[in-house]
Each structure stands twice: as structure tokens, then as C-alpha cells.
Amino acid sequence: MPTLIVDHVSIRYLTGDFKEIGIKEYFTRKIKHNYHVQEFWAVHDVSFELNDGDMLGIIGSNGAGKSTLLKVITGIMEPTGGAVTRLGTVSALLELASGFDGELTVKENAYLRGAMLGYTRKFMDETYEQILQFAELQEFQDRPFKHLSSGMKSRLAFSIASLVQPDILILDEVLSVGDGAFRKKSEEKMREIIGRGATTILVSHSLSQIREMCNKILWLDKGRQIEFGSDVQGICDRYQKFLENR
Numbered sequence: 001m002p003t004l005i006v007d008h009v010s011i012r013y014l015t016g017d018f019k020e021i022g023i024k025e026y027f028t029r030k031i032k033h034n035y036h037v038q039e040f041w042a043v044h045d046v047s048f049e050l051n052d053g054d055m056l057g058i059i060g061s062n063g064a065g066k067s068t069l070l071k072v073i074t075g076i077m078e079p080t081g082g083a084v085t086r087l088g089t090v091s092a093l094l095e096l097a098s099g100f101d102g103e104l105t106v107k108e109n110a111y112l113r114g115a116m117l118g119y120t121r122k123f124m125d126e127t128y129e130q131i132l133q134f135a136e137l138q139e140f141q142d143r144p145f146k147h148l149s150s151g152m153k154s155r156l157a158f159s160i161a162s163l164v165q166p167d168i169l170i171l172d173e174v175l176s177v178g179d180g181a182f183r184k185k186s187e188e189k190m191r192e193i194i195g196r197g198a199t200t201i202l203v204s205h206s207l208s209q210i211r212e213m214c215n216k217i218l219w220l221d222k223g224r225q226i227e228f229g230s231d232v233q234g235i236c237d238r239y240q241k242f243l244e245n246r
């Protein structure tokens with residue numbers, strides 16, 4: 001069954017004068033023909049479909065549009081064109097510290113993030129110990145979030161995102177942050193999630209990780225879809241060649 005349908009999605013960013021100039025300045029500049037807005041298409045016409053149990057790897061050079069596409073898939077941003085259909089709950093781990101409050105404790109942040117993902121207090125009461133244990137942060141639960149190292153923050157974020165049992169789990173470069181042992185553990189966790197029938201999307205610059213874990217690949221370059229399909233090794237080989245010839 002499909003869990004995610006990305007249908008001819010395009011995403012435009014507007015840059016330039018339109019931000020924070022105030023209405024008076026806007027009209028003054030408009031009258032003087034001095035009002036400049038540039039548009040930039042970060043993603044052009046991307047289409048693909050994922051089913052239960054799929055693990056998609058998104059690859060592409062810096063600025064290819066990977067994170068932008070994830071924001072639209074997650075629902076943080078609306079696409080400028082096309083549509084995204086999500087058939088299930090989505091849990092995303094995009095920017096590491098986003099959604100956390102540095103002044104609150106680890107425990108308070110776990111509950112806050114759970115609430116943001118739409119889970120009840122009862123569900124969080126039942127899941128919290130597991131989250132803490134998986135993140136190996138038992139001794140830190142009453143410490144402010146800002147006192148954690150970046151690896152610890154990423155462990156907490158991954159634990160919450162993965163243990164709340166989403167239908168679609170979205171991870172942006174998170175596995176590269178933890179240390180070797182945690183990376184291994186989180187890869188195992190992701191396999192377990194996929195085994196349960198969830199759909200996972202992973203953005204990574206580590207081709208070996210993508211080759212090993214994913215059954216589908218989307219290759220983006222300058223916002224365009226170069227390839228999408230289940231020939232994981234073939235697409236990775238062609239992408240590697242593309243990187244070598246640049």
C-alpha cells in the first residue's frame with residue numbers, strides 16, 4: 001500500500017526586499033520601482049511514491065534541494081506546485097535542536113516533543129523510560145537541554161522520533177552526528193521500524209550507509225530529479241561517477 005505520494009512537487013523560495021521592510025517602505029520602493037524580489041526554485045517537479053516498509057535514501061550534492069524537499073514532505077512547508085499525500089502519522093528529525101527548548105530539562109523536552117508530535121501524556125508516560133534508556137541519558141534527565149553535547153542532543157532527538165512509532169519516519173543527516181556505537185544502534189532501530197512496516201526516508205552524504213540500508217533511491221541535482229527507483233547500487237554507482245567527474 002502506498003504511504004507517501006509526492007506528485008509533481010516544486011518549491012520556490014523568495015529572496016530580496018519583501019521581508020521586514022514594513023508597509024510604508026514597501027509602497028515607497030514600489031513607487032520608485034525600487035522593489036526587488038528574486039525567486040529561486042529549490043525543487044523542480046519531483047514525483048515518487050513509497051509503500052509500507054520502504055526505506056528511501058535521498059542523495060545529491062550540497063544545495064540539491066534535499067532538506068527543502070523533506071520540509072515539504074513533513075508538512076513544515078507547503079509546496080509551491082504539486083501535492084504531497086501522507087497516509088499515516090509522520091515523525092521527522094530535521095534540524096537537530098529545532099523543537100527543543102534549551103532552558104527546559106531533558107525530561108521536559110521529551111514530553112514537549114511528544115506533545116508536538118501529537119502524543120498524549122499517557123503515551124509519553126509509557127514511552128519516556130524507553131526513550132531515555134535508548135538515548136543513554138538516564139543521568140541527564142534533569143539537566144537543561146543546553147548542557148548536552150551535540151551528540152547527546154542528536155541521541156535524544158533520534159530516540160524520541162523513532163520510539164513514538166510513526167508510520168513515516170524522516171531523518172535528515174542525523175545518523176552522522178552520534179558516535180560509532182550509537183550509529184550502529186540507531187541503524188538497528190531503523191531496521192526494526194522498517195520491519196514493522198513503517199516507511200523511512202533518510203538523507204545522507206554517506207553512500208555506503210545508503211547502499212546498505214535503503215531499498216529505494218532519489219537522486220536530486222540542483223532541485224531536479226535525476227533518478228528515482230529501486231536499483232540502489234546502480235543509482236549510487238552513477239552518482240559516485242558524477243561526483244568524480246565534477
Ligand SMILES: Nc1ncnc2c1ncn2[C@@H]1O[C@H](COP(=O)(O)OP(=O)(O)OP(=O)(O)O)[C@@H](O)[C@H]1O
Nearest residue numbers: 013015040042060061062063064065066067068069
Ligand atoms: N530559506 C531559504 N531561502 C532561500 N533559499 C534557500 C532557503 N533555504 C534553502 N535555500 C536554497 O535552496 C537550495 C536547496 O537547499 P537545501 O538546503 O534544500 O539543499 P540540500 O540538498 O539539503 O543541501 P546540503 O546537502 O548542503 O544540506 C540551496 O541553493 C539553498 O541555498
